[in-house]
Amino acid sequence: MTLIEVLAPFGVGEDEFVDALSRDLQAAPDSSASRLTEAEQSLLQEHGGITSPVGDDVSVRRATLQSSSSNLAEQTRESLSVEQAAKLLMVDGSRVRHRVRDRALYAFKIGGGLRLPTWQFHRHDSIPGLRAVLAALPADLHPLELAGFMFTASAGLTVDDEPTSPREWLLGGGDVRVVVGLLEHLDEW
Incomplete structure (x- = not known):
């Protein structure tokens, strides 16, 4: 191969x-x-x-x-091309690039192309609170570090006394400000 x-x-x-x-x-x-x-x-x-x-x-x-x-x-x-994300979101590719530019979607570059991590999507939309999370991200955060953060259960996010991940917290209707607060202490994570 x-x-x-x-x-x-x-x-x-x-x-x-x-x-x-x-x-x-x-x-x-x-x-x-x-x-x-x-x-x-x-x-x-x-x-x-x-x-x-x-x-x-x-x-x-x-x-x-x-x-x-x-x-x-x-x-x-663990990511989508602009075209794949556009198909998932049922929008045009230019709309995806616009959302990336406005920090409503997260993307990183591989070569000359943008890649959008799959963790930020749920069904045919982005996860709730994503724009606020993206606004709070440290500029030098590696895409794999961000994915790790979004999928790692945190004691600061509990549902029925069980720690949950920021992604699941947001999908469950949790307060985005709590996730943003965790990002402010990411260097201690």
């Missing part, structure tokens, strides 16, 4: 995927920037579940590549 065949169902081109992966890898910290001492390496190898030598540049680069490509694949798998 080729990369083109893997990406085709998601509406992402090979060039777009490679460009995004290249940017992610270039942004990764240099493996030689912070070397571990021999004692630290030994401790990690003995107790950290690391099977290859910690200081091995090849294994560090391979792990970085694996992590970046895995993250990019997850972002692609």
